[in-house]
Amino acid sequence: QVQLVESGGGLVQAGGSLRLSCAASGRTFSSYAMGWFRQAPGKEREFVAHIAWSGDSTYYADSVKGRFTISRDNAKNTVYLRMNSLKPEDTAVYYCAAKFIRTVVAFTRDYEYDYWGQGTQVTVSS
Numbered sequence: 001q002v003q004l005v006e007s008g009g010g011l012v013q014a015g016g017s018l019r020l021s022c023a024a025s026g027r028t029f030s031s032y033a034m035g036w037f038r039q040a041p042g043k044e045r046e047f048v049a050h051i052a053w054s055g056d057s058t059y060y061a062d063s064v065k066g067r068f069t070i071s072r073d074n075a076k077n078t079v080y081l082r083m084n085s086l087k088p089e090d091t092a093v094y095y096c097a098a099k100f101i102r103t104v105v106a107f108t109r110d111y112e113y114d115y116w117g118q119g120t121q122v123t124v125s126s
Contacts, residue, residue: 005022009121012124012125013125014088018122020094025077032053034070036095037095037097038093039119050070
């Protein structure tokens with residue numbers, strides 16, 4: 001069982017930056033692939049970024065590629081999402097998710113993940 005707690009959301013102007021964190025409980029964090037998803041009002045939840053258990057492999061949605069960076073610190077049981085050049089269309093609740101697997105394969109569908117955090121709101125003003 002893994003519990004995930006996101007933090008770092010907030011209100012930022014377009015062009016600004018935020019760093020989201022997702023802290024995981026448990027001793028096996030390094031065995032989990034991690035993903036970030038987001039859900040805007042009235043829209044379906046969508047994939048943002050993925051990082052493999054080792055941190056060596058990452059994958060991004062086209063909409064955030066070049067602006068967002070996912071990373072992890074297995075010693076701290078934490079995954080991060082650095083968001084630069086934010087746009088109003090990035091406004092959403094951001095969720096982290098965990099999948100118990102050691103592979104470099106990227107998982108981009110929400111049903112592929114085993115555990116979810118409660119989400120953190122990111123609002124980008126124009």
